[in-house]
Amino acid sequence: AQSVAQPEDQVNVAEGNPLTVKCTYSVSGNPYLFWYVQYPNRGLQFLLKYITGDNLVKGSYGFEAEFNKSQTSFHLKKPSALVSDSALYFCAVRSNQAGTALIFGKGTTLSVSS
């Protein structure tokens, strides 16, 4: 069965510091990995995806994520956090052997303090 783990319920960073939001996955077949962000009273917004190719993918708002096949991880990163990055972040995975449904993690709340 496919699954996604986001081991931290909350991540706290100071503005200007680098941030990392962790994600590990378990799938049969090749993984297709996604990060989404959810602001209060707003829908999920797509940030970035890994399909194939370079392990480091860049996305919206200065976010990037690194795919690590051996560690089955897809951590979200940003070199310098902004207060406006504070939100709920979801990692999601699809597999080429398990249909088109996105399987989401439980989410990580990112809190950036000024």
Added chain:
Amino acid sequence: DTGVSQNPRHKITKRGQNVTFRCDPISEHNRLYWYRQTLGQGPEFLTYFQNEAQLEKSRLLSDRFSAERPKGSFSTLEIQRTEQGDSAMYLCASSSPGRALNTEAFFGQGTRLTVV
């Protein structure tokens, strides 16, 4: 606004009543998904349409749930004989033609259902 639109945004219903939600996807998107999200959890997949065909259904989609996309455009999700456990945010998403696995889904703001 050309994003995914869901109506109503909020619905309060009494246990045992039927409810129906509507989703209007982005116009050129042929794929449409329904998800359910409860507090503290990530979205859980319910069902998937490609055009008007319902191609995937989750085991979460009990017999009381039915979804349609009759003309391959908007979709409806109906819950019959609602139970308190049905209280959740119901999310609709759509994605564009192309390889299904590659394309990201765009989500609506959801319909929050409260069953009292």
